[in-house]
Amino acid sequence: MEKSIQERKLTKKDYPLGSKSPDLLYTPTQKSYNNLTLDAALNGEVTGADLRISPKTLEMHADISESLGRNQLSKNFRRAAEMINISDARILEIYNALRPNRSTKDELLAIADELENEYGATENAGLIREAADVYERRGRLKQIEE
Known part of the structure; x- marks a missing residue:
């Protein structure tokens, strides 16, 4: 059938x-x-x-x-x-966090965890984690002042 x-x-x-x-x-x-x-x-x-x-x-x-x-x-x-199911305001915040030199790797990984754990957005979480790794390799992460 x-x-x-x-x-x-x-x-x-x-x-x-x-x-x-x-x-x-x-x-x-x-x-x-x-x-x-x-x-x-x-x-x-x-x-x-x-x-x-x-x-x-x-x-x-x-x-x-x-x-x-x-x-x-x-x-x-x-x-x-x-x-x-993610608010437009939160999506814009995430978009801004993804701009080069706006976030640390830990901040991006926290966003990925949020997407995965709060929204079940595993594909988006994977994309954010990939971006964090690429930004790290290319020197595009926010620098923490010591």
């Missing part, structure tokens, strides 16, 4: 999801993609929160990208999916 589309990884033939598999798409507020209509918006049934992408949708796009051999794009979608 063939697996249902929800039980298997999506591929190129499932793209674009909005026209080929709209029944799989839900907002973070659990509204169906098919219910996001102009009439619903005019009637006040759609809010700004309903127009955000869900982690599951990003994961589906990651699967499709992976099936096409676009592994870097797939990783980007997976990291984006992990970031959905």
Whole structure:
């Protein structure tokens, strides 16, 4: 018996999801993609929160990208999916901490631990740890004054 589309990884033939598999798409507020209509918006049934992408949708796009051999794009979608539950303010703080010479290695590793332990963002945590190592090799870490 063939697996249902929800039980298997999506591929190129499932793209674009909005026209080929709209029944799989839900907002973070659990509204169906098919219910996001102009009439619903005019009637006040759609809010700004309903127009955000869900982690599951990003994961589906990651699967499709992976099936096409676009592994870097797939990783980007997976990291984006992990970031959905992190506040915009915290994301900006992390972004600023990643700028060259803004953070010590310990500060970056603490951010990685936070991402992994508080948000389950293992892909992002790995990226931060990799950045900390690269910054250390290239002399781009904040210098501690003694």
